[in-house]
Amino acid sequence: METVVRALRKPLVGRTIKSFTTDWEKAIKAPASLDEFASGLRNQRVKSVSRRAKWIVIGMESAWSLIVHLRMSGHLFVTPADSDVDKHTHGRFRLDDGNELRFKDTRKFGTLHWLPLGHSLFDALAPEPLDRAFTPAVLKERLARFRSAMLKPLLLKQDGVCVGLGNIYADEVLFEAKLRPERAADSLDDAQIKALHGAIRNVLQLAIEREGTSFSTYLLPSGEKGQMQEFVKVFQRTDEPCTECEAPIKRIKMAQRSTHFCDDCQE
DNA sequence: CATTACCTGCAA
DNA sequence: TTGCAGGTAATG
Numbered sequence: 416m417e418t419v420v421r422a423l424r425k426p427l428v429g430r431t432i433k434s435f436t437t438d439w440e441k442a443i444k445a446p447a448s449l450d451e452f453a454s455g456l457r458n459q460r461v462k463s464v465s466r467r468a469k470w471i472v473i474g475m476e477s478a479w480s481l482i483v484h485l486r487m488s489g490h491l492f493v494t495p496a497d498s499d500v501d502k503h504t505h506g507r508f509r510l511d512d513g514n515e516l517r518f519k520d521t522r523k524f525g526t527l528h529w530l531p532l533g534h535s536l537f538d539a540l541a542p543e544p545l546d547r548a549f550t551p552a553v554l555k556e557r558l559a560r561f562r563s564a565m566l567k568p569l570l571l572k573q574d575g576v577c578v579g580l581g582n583i584y585a586d587e588v589l590f591e592a593k594l595r596p597e598r599a600a601d602s603l604d605d606a607q608i609k610a611l612h613g614a615i616r617n618v619l620q621l622a623i624e625r626e627g628t629s630f631s632t633y634l635l636p637s638g639e640k641g642q643m644q645e646f647v648k649v650f651q652r653t654d655e656p657c658t659e660c661e662a663p664i665k666r667i668k669m670a671q672r673s674t675h676f677c678d679d680c681q682e
Numbered sequence: 683c684a685t686t687a688c689c690t691g692c693a694a
Numbered sequence: 695t696t697g698c699a700g701g702t703a704a705t706g
Contacts (some may be wrong), residue, residue: 441688469701486701487701488690503690522689573702583698584689631699632691650700670684673698 416579418627419491420466423516426493427473431511432459432481434613438668439505442520445528455529456481456508467537468578481508482528482536483518489525490638492517521632544577544615551605551612558600558608566611567596568670576600579619583628583643583650588614590649595681596667596674621646649675 435453437443443452459481462524463474471491473481483491496515500507506518506527518525528536541557542549557576561569569575570585580588587595591614594607603611627633627641630651634640648658653666657677 484701486688487699520689521691522699524688526702564683571701583700628700633700671686672701 416466416469416471416485417623419485419636420464420471423471423491423493423558424474426514426636427461427464427510429461430514431458431575432516433458433509434513435506435508437506439520439523440522442505442518442525442527443529444526445530445534452527452529452659455479457626467539468573469581470536478532480528480530480532480534482530482534484526485520486522486524486526488518488522489518490632490634490636491517492638537572541573541575541577542595544579544619549577549612549616551609554612554615555605555608558603561600563599563601565596565669566594566598566600567591567672567674569600571613571670571672577615580615582620582672583630583647584622586650587647589619590676590681591618593681596676598682613652649677651675 435456437449440449443449446452459475459477459479461473462476465472465474469484471483485491493514493516496509496513501519503521504517504519505523508516510516518527530536542553554576562576563664566589570580570588571582592611594611622628622643625641625643625646626635628643629640630644649664652664653675654663657664657680660677660679662677662679664675665678
């Protein structure tokens with residue numbers, strides 16, 4: 416999402432939204448009606464494009480925001496308003512420069528919100544892991560809250576120890592920290608907490624530098640793939656040799672999600 | 683914690 | 695035809 420936000424800033428900041436159309440009203444979660452959503456957005460000028468956790472926030476000069484969650488298959492991009500419209504495009508935001516912001520979402524899991532400052536969408540979210548305030552001490556305190564919860568499901572929770580990790584990066588983080596996915600949150604010593612903290616920041620920072628992970632449908636707003644899939648060490652490498660010890664990477668199911676790890680390296 | 687639900691497309 | 699896919703909310 417950080418990569419998406421960075422790419423959308425230039426084409427969106429300073430633009431005015433002239434109109435909105437959709438063929439999938441259910442994507443709109445706030446306000447209650449399509450009418451209120453579309454009329455709220457009309458003639459709003461974009462002031463900023465930012466992000467909280469995996470939510471994309473397009474802030475207007477009016478202090479209201481268009482907030483988008485792309486979930487599994489969502490894609491946001493800016494294109495000339497007269498260009499071909501794919502059948503999975505479910506939202507079109509006409510801009511004042513002849514372009515359109517399009518929301519494409521094959522699986523229709525993504526959500527759109529039009530909300531004023533002070534909304535509660537982000538209230539329960541855990542800290543941003545790349546913020547300076549996210550120190551090993553903060554991680555330690557948050558891990559303690561979750562007692563014997565297993566690390567893998569805990570890292571996926573956006574109201575867990577930190578935000579921003581999905582299934583790919585959670586596996587990569589645990590591999591880098593040399594911790595098993597089923598380890599209990601409260602069983603880590605200080606060195607392991609420090610390793611986990613470093614791994615979370617490293618993996619996310621690298622993923623941003625590589626512009627995301629395009630294993631399946633993820634694409635940059637430009638339509639190009641990210642590069643992080645070339646650098647992952649365990650995700651979707653089942654039975655391939657561990658990069659550290661050559662043991663075959665194992666795949667198990669945890670919290671209904673595929674989970675990849677090295678049986679020898681991770682404790 | 684696990685399960686289910688929300689959807690469509692694709693590979694086994 | 696089944697199962698699986700990068701996410702999250704609701705429910706048990």
